[in-house]
Amino acid sequence: MAVLEKVAVQPAAKTVQDTLPLDTILMDDCIDAMRSLPAKSVDMIFADPPYNLQLGGDLLRPDGSQVDAVDDDWDKFDTFAAYDKFTRDWLAEARRILKDNGSIWVIGSYHNIFRVGTAVQDLGFWILNDIIWRKANPMPNFRGTRFTNAHETLIWASMGEKAKYTFNYRSMKTLNDELQMRSDWEFPICGGPERLKKDGTKVHPTQKPEALLYRVMLAASKPGDVILDPFFGTGTTGAVAKRLGRRWIGIERESKYVAAARERIQAALPLDESQLRTMQANTKKPPRVAFGQLVENGYLAPGTVLADARHRWQAVVGADGSLTCEGQAGSIHKLGSLVQERESCNGWTFWHYEVDGAWKPIDTLRQTYLLATQP
Amino acid sequence: MAVLEKVAVQPAAKTVQDTLPLDTILMDDCIDAMRSLPAKSVDMIFADPPYNLQLGGDLLRPDGSQVDAVDDDWDKFDTFAAYDKFTRDWLAEARRILKDNGSIWVIGSYHNIFRVGTAVQDLGFWILNDIIWRKANPMPNFRGTRFTNAHETLIWASMGEKAKYTFNYRSMKTLNDELQMRSDWEFPICGGPERLKKDGTKVHPTQKPEALLYRVMLAASKPGDVILDPFFGTGTTGAVAKRLGRRWIGIERESKYVAAARERIQAALPLDESQLRTMQANTKKPPRVAFGQLVENGYLAPGTVLADARHRWQAVVGADGSLTCEGQAGSIHKLGSLVQERESCNGWTFWHYEVDGAWKPIDTLRQTYLLATQP
DNA sequence: GTCGACATTGAATCTTACG
DNA sequence: ACGTAAGATTCAATGTCGA
Numbered sequence: 001m002a003v004l005e006k007v008a009v010q011p012a013a014k015t016v017q018d019t020l021p022l023d024t025i026l027m028d029d030c031i032d033a034m035r036s037l038p039a040k041s042v043d044m045i046f047a048d049p050p051y052n053l054q055l056g057g058d059l060l061r062p063d064g065s066q067v068d069a070v071d072d073d074w075d076k077f078d079t080f081a082a083y084d085k086f087t088r089d090w091l092a093e094a095r096r097i098l099k100d101n102g103s104i105w106v107i108g109s110y111h112n113i114f115r116v117g118t119a120v121q122d123l124g125f126w127i128l129n130d131i132i133w134r135k136a137n138p139m140p141n142f143r144g145t146r147f148t149n150a151h152e153t154l155i156w157a158s159m160g161e162k163a164k165y166t167f168n169y170r171s172m173k174t175l176n177d178e179l180q181m182r183s184d185w186e187f188p189i190c191g192g193p194e195r196l197k198k199d200g201t202k203v204h205p206t207q208k209p210e211a212l213l214y215r216v217m218l219a220a221s222k223p224g225d226v227i228l229d230p231f232f233g234t235g236t237t238g239a240v241a242k243r244l245g246r247r248w249i250g251i252e253r254e255s256k257y258v259a260a261a262r263e264r265i266q267a268a269l270p271l272d273e274s275q276l277r278t279m280q281a282n283t284k285k286p287p288r289v290a291f292g293q294l295v296e297n298g299y300l301a302p303g304t305v306l307a308d309a310r311h312r313w314q315a316v317v318g319a320d321g322s323l324t325c326e327g328q329a330g331s332i333h334k335l336g337s338l339v340q341e342r343e344s345c346n347g348w349t350f351w352h353y354e355v356d357g358a359w360k361p362i363d364t365l366r367q368t369y370l371l372a373t374q375p
Numbered sequence: 376m377a378v379l380e381k382v383a384v385q386p387a388a389k390t391v392q393d394t395l396p397l398d399t400i401l402m403d404d405c406i407d408a409m410r411s412l413p414a415k416s417v418d419m420i421f422a423d424p425p426y427n428l429q430l431g432g433d434l435l436r437p438d439g440s441q442v443d444a445v446d447d448d449w450d451k452f453d454t455f456a457a458y459d460k461f462t463r464d465w466l467a468e469a470r471r472i473l474k475d476n477g478s479i480w481v482i483g484s485y486h487n488i489f490r491v492g493t494a495v496q497d498l499g500f501w502i503l504n505d506i507i508w509r510k511a512n513p514m515p516n517f518r519g520t521r522f523t524n525a526h527e528t529l530i531w532a533s534m535g536e537k538a539k540y541t542f543n544y545r546s547m548k549t550l551n552d553e554l555q556m557r558s559d560w561e562f563p564i565c566g567g568p569e570r571l572k573k574d575g576t577k578v579h580p581t582q583k584p585e586a587l588l589y590r591v592m593l594a595a596s597k598p599g600d601v602i603l604d605p606f607f608g609t610g611t612t613g614a615v616a617k618r619l620g621r622r623w624i625g626i627e628r629e630s631k632y633v634a635a636a637r638e639r640i641q642a643a644l645p646l647d648e649s650q651l652r653t654m655q656a657n658t659k660k661p662p663r664v665a666f667g668q669l670v671e672n673g674y675l676a677p678g679t680v681l682a683d684a685r686h687r688w689q690a691v692v693g694a695d696g697s698l699t700c701e702g703q704a705g706s707i708h709k710l711g712s713l714v715q716e717r718e719s720c721n722g723w724t725f726w727h728y729e730v731d732g733a734w735k736p737i738d739t740l741r742q743t744y745l746l747a748t749q750p
Numbered sequence: 751g752t753c754g755a756c757a758t759t760g761a762a763t764c765t766t767a768c769g
Numbered sequence: 770a771c772g773t774a775a776g777a778t779t780c781a782a783t784g785t786c787g788a
Contacts, residue, residue, distance in 0.1 A: 080497065140780050150557035
């Protein structure tokens with residue numbers, strides 16, 4: 001089963017589509033530009049609106065260097081009310097422009113996605129899925145104040161509860177090694193040669209990875225479909241649309257982004273099946289299991305006594321998966337190296353637990369957990 | 376000097392907490408029951424609210440089979456408005472009951488979480504993270520019409536932008552094998568012996584796994600904290616709170632759930648104090664040690680030469696605990712940032728001293744000093 | 751040319767105590 | 770209240786430079 005679909009035969013009749021500014025960037029305000037487009041004319045919209053981050057002061061890494069944060073004017077809104085109005089205005093235009101069987105994707109973070117999702121529902125769209133982009137390599141939380149912000153959320157919605165929409169179920173299942181594609185997708189953040197740079201610095205602060213757009217378009221559009229991106233930025237949507245045989249329209253206000261996007265899309269080459277599979281290759285790496293998960297899931301109770309193979313040291317399991325031994329405490333690895341006075345230690349094989357009178361490495365428990373939890 | 380002295384009223388040492396119905400279930404409407412609780416009295420709220428309204432007025436939980444059972448003739452705006460009102464009503468009560476340094480967790484799916492998140496923000500809560508529960512074994516989408524719904528979303532919020540909150544960073548990092556805990560958590564759905572059944576069928580359609588609550592409480596509460604669950608269901612929150620040495624209050628309207636929860640929590644075994652030990656409790660803040668104290672107490676002689684790990688800079692210890700390097704002088708932190716031309720520097724880990732031919736960070740000297748001076 | 755050590759960086763609502 | 774100083778804090782991937 002191929003992932004890419006064949007291009008449909010072009011109809012001879014002149015359609016609304018012929019009046020669209022296809023495969024071009026409209027350099028204009030997002031809402032003004034959308035107003036210039038005819039109703040019910042595009043098949044899919046992908047939108048990456050400002051997140052309204054509202055950052056405070058500077059943020060330093062532990063080594064003292066400064067994080068290059070999003071401080072652009074386009075991300076600033078005074079109040080939630082102002083952001084909501086902006087959101088509802090552009091979403092209303094999006095709804096007018098979409099065909100009845102079209103669908104819309106919006107990406108965001110916890111700063112804005114709840115407000116976007118509420119507006120999407122209020123305007124009559126019907127949410128089909130929320131999709132989690134799990135970042136393989138997110139920026140850490142340098143100050144240790146919260147959980148690492150390691151994902152972003154996409155909302156996928158049709159025009160209404162009864163509306164039809166495109167979902168290429170077979171393509172998604174094929175892409176995912178014959179397993180149904182789940183609502184959580186893992187991709188690295190955009191970096192390396194893919195990341196557009198000028199004079200050594202990133203052109204756009206929030207360039208999205210092409211792999212994310214590939215999957216979105218493969219899932220919810222057909223070859224020849226018209227895809228609109230009202231927050232075009234450096235044109236990831238356009239580049240991927242071109243490579244996947246879709247038509248595209250971009251809207252972007254800032255000329256420096258428009259210039260970068262034009263150059264990038266010009267250079268984009270159509271994609272063949274093998275390249276696509278490589279790019280989407282499912283992460284075959286075995287799921288990582290932390291010792292704490294065994295405690296959380298009841299495989300090992302807090303208070304259990306562990307020992308090394310030769311019973312030179314004994315340690316007690318804490319509620320948070322820490323071990324304690326003679327006043328020292330730490331993770332299984334940390335405590336293992338502490339008591340042995342070594343640089344490092346594989347706690348999984350070093351520490352043992354007792355079962356039916358025999359002592360086994362806790363690594364066997366990890367295998368048991370994996371067997372029980374993996375499909 | 377005032378003529379009349381105030382009579383020193385001796386408070387009865389009766390705290391707000393003593394007036395709370397601790398470790399009990401209030402069988403009542405959620406909002407009515409919350410109104411009976413005093414203001415600023417609980418440390419954490421965990422809420423798993425029902426997600427939608429049926430025309431009859433009953434609330435449905437996110438049980439997939441019931442999603443399409445909602446009456447077709449409903450008016451969406453009215454329904455969303457009713458749900459929003461319900462959400463804002465119970466969230467407002469939650470806000471009144473929470474202490475200023477408390478936090479709230481709400482779990483939901485795409486059907487309701489966007490509306491909940493918007494209400495959370497509008498009421499003045501400050502979102503700290505959105506957390507994704509990735510289901511290891513989700514229910515497949517049998518009809519192949521969408522992506523497999525493989526996650527749920529939790530929102531974690533403090534009382535306001537500047538409000539304090541509990542986050543046991545070290546415990547979370549230990550739990551995750553010495554890596555920062557991310558915003559995506561994987562757990563199996565609730566099944567097996569943990570899943571409450573009666574006559575072979577599940578008691579509650581959306582019973583949450585205890586492992587999920589375990590991590591929530593370990594991350595954002597302390598032993599002895601009071602945790603309120605306004606949608607108690609079969610009492611997962613109570614069972615885990617009891618196990619982890621937290622106090623709990625549950626609110627649940629349906630008597631069959633109340634009965635199941637009481638029986639379940641009765642059977643739950645609490646961990647004793649030693650088992651409850653976590654990295655957080657272990658690292659009770661050591662008193663501050665000024666670098667000068669080490670010099671005063673002879674741990675480091677004036678004139679000693681310090682260097683950074685890679686010996687790019689050398690500095691001499693002054694009698695007052697200052698450092699001097701190439702004409703510049705200052706505290707260990709100040710000089711560290713000066714020579715590196717960085718905005719900040721932790722001098723304790725930056726500067727090293729020589730002992731037996733090896734160079735160690737001066738932080739180890741501080742540890743030695745603490746060990747020697749602490750009882 | 752290759753390998754290893756080191757430096758750089760990414761949508762981030764990122765401190766606390768004391769005077 | 771506010772300003773200043775002490776002190777605690779990072780993961781994965783890519784790029785660069787020297788041996």
